[in-house]
Amino acid sequence: MKAGFGRRYMLSASHRLHTDALSDEANRAAYGKCNNPHGHGHNYVVEVLVGGEVSPATGMVIDMAVLDRTVQRLVVERFDHRNLNLDPLFAERVPTTENFCRAVFGLLRGALPAVELQHVRVEETENNFFECDSAG
């Protein structure tokens, strides 16, 4: 029988929304406060949902310790207390939470071979969140 198992992780990072493709004025118009040259930060919540068969022996879809280790190593350690703009993944891409969510999905895809990565949800604040699934 298939079920999903989800886990929420917290990390704090800074970013600045700015693209060289637009003028300074157009950047300010597009990104408002988020274009502040000095950047700003958030406490992000990264929610990871994986799916698969519930093992009859353990009653589990995945060993939570394995999931935790993988997400810690590939995501939390990489981004926690960092500036997202300086990560190579955002060298050519604005670190909006849409792009951050997609980047996290890409880092975890293939890293958990025993289960299916169903979705990654990133909450930037309590009031906004973004979701990415295998459809892109």
Added chain:
Amino acid sequence: MIELTRRATFSASHYYWNDDWSAEQNESVFGRCANRNGHGHNYTLEVTVAGEPDAVTGFVVDLKWLKDVMEREVLSAYDHRHLNLEVPEFSKAIPTTENLAIAAWKRLQPALAAARGAQLRKVRIYETPEIFAEYRGEA
């Protein structure tokens, strides 16, 4: 099609143990959860139903009715209980969050199937605010 979700909370105790395994293997796989004295959680049950809003009432389902179904089918059996010792479906199956989501679905499905229009879409159970499992009726 509109999805509607209702949330409820319950508190219960449990432990993880596979009778086919040695004590060492249970402790190795389940860690602190294998403590036979049990431990407990404040669970959150989220039930999502889907359907078209009724042309007259504007409801997908009557929320009071849904609350009563959740109370009768799930909370009355799980709340302030020891899941392993007092809930029949966990006399054999281990009461992991995954199995709780599946078991809650099985309890809710017949009552919701009897309702006109709305279908059970998803059951999600939070064991803590950071850990949840969900079941969508997949075989």
